[in-house]
Amino acid sequence: MSNVLLSKLSSELADLDGQVSQIDQQISQLRRKKAELIQKKQALERKIEMKTNEDSDVVLDRWDQDSFPWSDEANQILKNKFRLEKFRPLQSAAINAVMSKEDAIVILSTGGGKSLCYQLPALLAKGLTLVISPLVSLVEDQIMQLQKLGIDAASLNANTPKDEAKRVEQAITKGSTELRLLYVTPEKLAKSKRMMNQLEKSLGVGYLKLIAIDEVHCCSQWGHDFRTDYSFLNVLKRQFKGVPILGLTATATSNVLDDVKKMLGIPVAIVFRAGFNRANLNYKVLTKPGSEDECVEKIVRTIKRKFSGKTGIIYCLSRNDCEKLAKSLKANGIRAKHYHAYMEPVDRSAAHQKWVSGEIQVIVATVAFGMGIDKPDVRFVIHHSLPKSIENYYQESGRAGRDGLPATCILYYRMSDIFKQSSMIQQEQTGIANLYNMVRYASDTVTCRRVKLAEHFEEAWEPSWCQKQCDVCEKSSNSPGTATEDVSKEAVVVINIIEENLSSAKDGSGRITGNKLLDLLSKKLKGRRTKDFCEKLIVHLLLESYLQEDFHYTVYSVISYVVVGLKWRVYNRKDEIPMTLDNTKKGRAEENNRKRKAAVTSSDEEVDVGDDDDVITL
């Protein structure tokens, strides 16, 4: 290549670098502007939510006071009964609101201390608090804790011994006992007319004081976790007039919130919402290795190097995955145990207890290991597979660091997991939309993880507030930047592969799965594009609706095929299809050099070099 040509190309490259960095600046300006607008929008929404023209801070201040008639007693109960020093954010405001007979909804992150918002008023109001909670195991845990504190609490469910059921029935209808909290599942309420009658009697004798609904987002059809039994709860406000309702959840977007209020008939409920951010959590998304053996190797290495002797949770998609991974960890000298819904209840409970006591270091679980996990010192949560929604991810990863000390949340992501998950959730009302939002989070390698979470939870957020506590921000100071490429030509190749396969077999057997598509595409683009690029491209086209999934049902399973999407049908072949890549080719080479040097020169900073974008510096 001549010097003239070389210098011409170099100057073109410099020019393009300049343009890219200008765009980066514009993006960060727009992000700042967006954050400002979201903040304004939130302030307005909260005014509307609170039916007032005051700012949410003003309303919160009003409720978060020490001057209510019950304030001294509330503080005493906090210290003497619950043995806690002071209220956490929102707790005292929520307690004051329900004690003033207002309906309220508390949105407080996992581990934020929602239970106290109804347990303390239960003692203060000297009557009965009905707690509606979705899981019997969770209820049993809470009752055990309360009884240890000398608080009379009970539950009514299918397993309740007859004597106890009789005692509870008498207590709630006569109102002359010390029973303060009665836990029931929504199913129990929906099915038992007798129970509803007794509660009416309880109201008649002035004993029923408060109704608390845990995991209240399950009322909403638009939430990630709609449960039909929650639909029955719409009768509560009508049937128990004058009894305040307190809804509690860790996650609710404004749509879900509106739906919940409407469904429960509490349109003017005061909403107390804490920020989504868990400052002590470090979020990382790492490329999941293609082979399971490699994946296990990586997890073992990470646990041994970074979390030696520290407690953790690994979430897997299936019981089979849990059992296999737990076995492999044990074979590698890590004290691990599996946990899933198909285990005998005694075995499940034993696994949980051993993990709580520290006998087991790592619990390898499905989502059955969920609500009510209250171990404060979990130092890491690893997702071996893609969760089904951002809400799920937020809650599951949120089980790390409940003590407020630093903890790490690692998500292993690769395209093939999308199809495993989508086949499982395709029949849920907003299942695919929720999953694709999760994929947007996982596959985005250029946006701060907290910015993505904030966008999802409709909160304002500045990347700089992350304090480099996510893989993207950590990387950004020395990263080669972003590049947007037009991938329309490659998209044509993808569509051709799908159509050629389909037309080659008239009986419809030419449909292809996402993984097969990836294989064929990598072969077609060999030498020009990496497999990693092909994977990113398929995911991009799926998220942008140029492709879509098509589900087929067999006796044993649901299969996801990838077909041409709606957007491709109206696509003008001259338009560009832009796709953002996390760095340029040149940049990648520099980045790899940097990593190699760092690995050689720094002996105490552990750098674990795997795939290009699979670096973990904890």
Ligand SMILES: Nc1ncnc2c1ncn2[C@@H]1O[C@H](COP(=O)(O)OP(=O)(O)OP(=O)(O)O)[C@@H](O)[C@H]1O
């Ligand atoms: N004011 C407080 N001071 C100190 N610790 C508290 C306080 N309030 C609650 N806690 C503790 O915080 C932990 C989490 O509380 P809780 O179980 O109520 O959380 P949660 O918000 O219901 O979480 P999840 O969404 O996971 O159910 C418990 O161990 C509880 O004892």
